[in-house]
Amino acid sequence: MTALFDDLLTSEQIQFRDSVRGFAERHLAAGALVRAHEPSFPFEVAKLMAKQGLLGITFPEADGGAEGSLMDAILAIEAVSSVCPRSADVVQTGNFGPIRTFAEYATPDQKARYLGPMLAGEALISVGMSEPEAGSAVTDLATSATPDGDGFRVNGTKVFSSHSPDAKLFLVYVRYGPGVDGIGSVLIERGTAGFSVGKPVRYVGGDEWCQLYFDNVLVPAGNVLLREGGFKKQIAAFNVERLGNSARSLAFGRHAFTIARKHAEIRTQFGRTLSDFQGIQWKFAEMAARMEAAQLMLYRVAGRAVDRLPDAYETALVKYLCNEAGFFAANESMQVLGALGYSEESLVEYCWRRARGWQIAGGSLEMMKNRIAEGVFERRFSQRAPKRSA
Numbered sequence: 368m369t370a371l372f373d374d375l376l377t378s379e380q381i382q383f384r385d386s387v388r389g390f391a392e393r394h395l396a397a398g399a400l401v402r403a404h405e406p407s408f409p410f411e412v413a414k415l416m417a418k419q420g421l422l423g424i425t426f427p428e429a430d431g432g433a434e435g436s437l438m439d440a441i442l443a444i445e446a447v448s449s450v451c452p453r454s455a456d457v458v459q460t461g462n463f464g465p466i467r468t469f470a471e472y473a474t475p476d477q478k479a480r481y482l483g484p485m486l487a488g489e490a491l492i493s494v495g496m497s498e499p500e501a502g503s504a505v506t507d508l509a510t511s512a513t514p515d516g517d518g519f520r521v522n523g524t525k526v527f528s529s530h531s532p533d534a535k536l537f538l539v540y541v542r543y544g545p546g547v548d549g550i551g552s553v554l555i556e557r558g559t560a561g562f563s564v565g566k567p568v569r570y571v572g573g574d575e576w577c578q579l580y581f582d583n584v585l586v587p588a589g590n591v592l593l594r595e596g597g598f599k600k601q602i603a604a605f606n607v608e609r610l611g612n613s614a615r616s617l618a619f620g621r622h623a624f625t626i627a628r629k630h631a632e633i634r635t636q637f638g639r640t641l642s643d644f645q646g647i648q649w650k651f652a653e654m655a656a657r658m659e660a661a662q663l664m665l666y667r668v669a670g671r672a673v674d675r676l677p678d679a680y681e682t683a684l685v686k687y688l689c690n691e692a693g694f695f696a697a698n699e700s701m702q703v704l705g706a707l708g709y710s711e712e713s714l715v716e717y718c719w720r721r722a723r724g725w726q727i728a729g730g731s732l733e734m735m736k737n738r739i740a741e742g743v744f745e746r747r748f749s750q751r752a753p754k755r756s757a
């Protein structure tokens with residue numbers, strides 16, 4: 368956390384951030400290292416955070432939310448992460464990603480059925496977007512939804528879904544028809560006939576995902592989230608997730624940086640502290656410069672998304688800058704700690720592993736650069752192979 372940009376925040380936001388930090392210090396500081404190495408979702412932390420009002424921060428009060436701003440949710444991620452980086456997963460899943468898309472587009476009946484347990488920290492939603500043959504090219508997804516009575520039959524396979532080992536509900540991107548316009552989404556509960564979940568696979572970051580198999584799963588009309596033409600809406604809401612991802616990247620970098628800074632003041636070699644060596648000082652100078660620049664962009668873009676979803680071009684700039692700065696800082700901090708930083712004794716290696724993942728998740732660095740270039744040249748660049756003429 369930094370005070371450099373406090374003048375971009377209201378006094379209420381500063382108070383909120385400080386109170387969340389106080390909460391995290393009281394309840395989450397002890398056990399932060401143990402939690403970082405626990406693959407399953409920390410539901411105990413989620414229940415605590417629910418009581419503290421940290422889930423559904425931006426949601427309307429009528430939906431059980433706090434009617435806060437996107438900036439508030441980002442401040443909560445930063446404050447929790449500065450104390451327990453793993454617990455910030457709870458802030459993220461309770462405010463960004465699929466829960467946010469759900470809150471944006473779900474019907475009152477769907478909200479009544481599913482939102483309560485999620486905002487109480489008792490249940491999780493996971494998003495099934497990526498497929499074995501559709502990663503960056505997500506609009507190539509093949510999971511189909513074909514009409515059956517009032518509802519649909521879903522067939523297909525999803526990969527890489529975060530929190531899939533623990534989730535009760537899945538927001539599944541499906542294809543009702545051809546092309547981008549044929550894409551929408553449905554809600555499928557764990558345990559529904561024909562829906563099976565594979566063995567958990569571990570990411571480098573320690574979190575796990577399972578392959579999701581849909582074999583003629585019947586989805587009633589009441590569980591359709593978005594029909595054909597829903598893709599653009601989903602991606603618009605997904606820009607919120609990308610800002611959450613950005614905040615987390617930066618927070619991982621900052622957490623590692625804080626540990627490394629303390630270490631550099633204490634550890635002596637050649638009769639001097641590490642911080643006395645210019646080679647080490649310059650590492651901190653570069654980490655600080657990159658992180659502050661990324662932080663400024665994050666606050667600027669999040670602050671603009673007050674009564675609308677974040678802009679796609681601006682979000683791509685932020686995600687790119689924060690992913691780069693966060694991983695750079697975690698990597699350099701690891702170097703400053705030497706072998707200790709490369710060991711599970713310190714949270715630096717955890718921050719390093721998680722920050723690396725954010726460079727791939729939620730739209731890779733390369734895809735962000737593709738989107739930025741479109742903004743620069745003010746036109747779309749299709750990534751598809753040109754059609755061959757006969």
Ligand SMILES: Cc1cc2nc3c(=O)[nH]c(=O)nc-3n(C[C@H](O)[C@H](O)[C@H](O)COP(=O)(O)OP(=O)(O)OC[C@H]3O[C@@H](n4cnc5c(N)ncnc54)[C@H](O)[C@@H]3O)c2cc1C
Nearest residue numbers: 494495496497502503527528529724727728729731733750
């Ligand atoms: C930690 C983590 C959490 C995730 N959580 C979820 C989740 O909850 N739900 C979900 O559905 N998915 C999730 N994913 C999957 C994620 O969305 C994909 O990993 C991502 O979209 C990239 O797809 P891919 O891994 O198949 O890589 P590919 O698309 O195969 O890309 C491989 C490499 O090629 C590059 N590349 C591809 N196309 C281009 C291009 N046109 N120009 C330049 N470079 C290109 C990519 O940037 C990448 O470096 C998660 C991934 C990670 C790492």
